[in-house]
Amino acid sequence: MSEAGNTLTLETTQGPVVIKMRPDLAPGHVDHIKKLVGEGFYDGIVFHRVIEGFMAQTGCPKGTGTGGSSYPDLKAEFNAQPHVRGTCSMARAQNPNSANSQFFICFGDARFLDRQYTVWGEVTSGMENVDKIKRGEPVQNPDKIVKATLS
Numbered sequence: 001m002s003e004a005g006n007t008l009t010l011e012t013t014q015g016p017v018v019i020k021m022r023p024d025l026a027p028g029h030v031d032h033i034k035k036l037v038g039e040g041f042y043d044g045i046v047f048h049r050v051i052e053g054f055m056a057q058t059g060c061p062k063g064t065g066t067g068g069s070s071y072p073d074l075k076a077e078f079n080a081q082p083h084v085r086g087t088c089s090m091a092r093a094q095n096p097n098s099a100n101s102q103f104f105i106c107f108g109d110a111r112f113l114d115r116q117y118t119v120w121g122e123v124t125s126g127m128e129n130v131d132k133i134k135r136g137e138p139v140q141n142p143d144k145i146v147k148a149t150l151s
Helices: 027-038
Strands: 007-012 017-022 048-052 055-058 087-092 103-106 120-124 145-150
Touching: 017 027, 027 120, 027 145
Parallel strands: none
Antiparallel strands: 007 017, 007 145, 017 120, 048 055, 055 103, 087 103, 087 120
């Protein structure tokens, strides 16, 4: 499988975060994220829920954790990839098949999420920038994704 097009760069207000997307783990989720990135969906979206030692969540167009894209929700693609520092995984509601546009990046081990949330990528550089993202639920004056690009 070609690696071309599977590198997602998030230009955040704290600096760049480079994510290696994993279509081998979650092909439907990776295709969906690529479609949203191509449409500029993530540009300007805030990190609305950031919990110290746990994760930074983004991808809600409303900035509240209650919104998604105009596309249908995704069927779960749970896999054996562990939720550890740098893991990128989809947020969802109680329904396992409710992931849409929101995702989170783990600050540290969150193994209790394993096989219950769809892992679709991993941070390969810029984790120090993820560490700088302002904390809160909700975050006051939150950091955001300035621009998301694929390469």
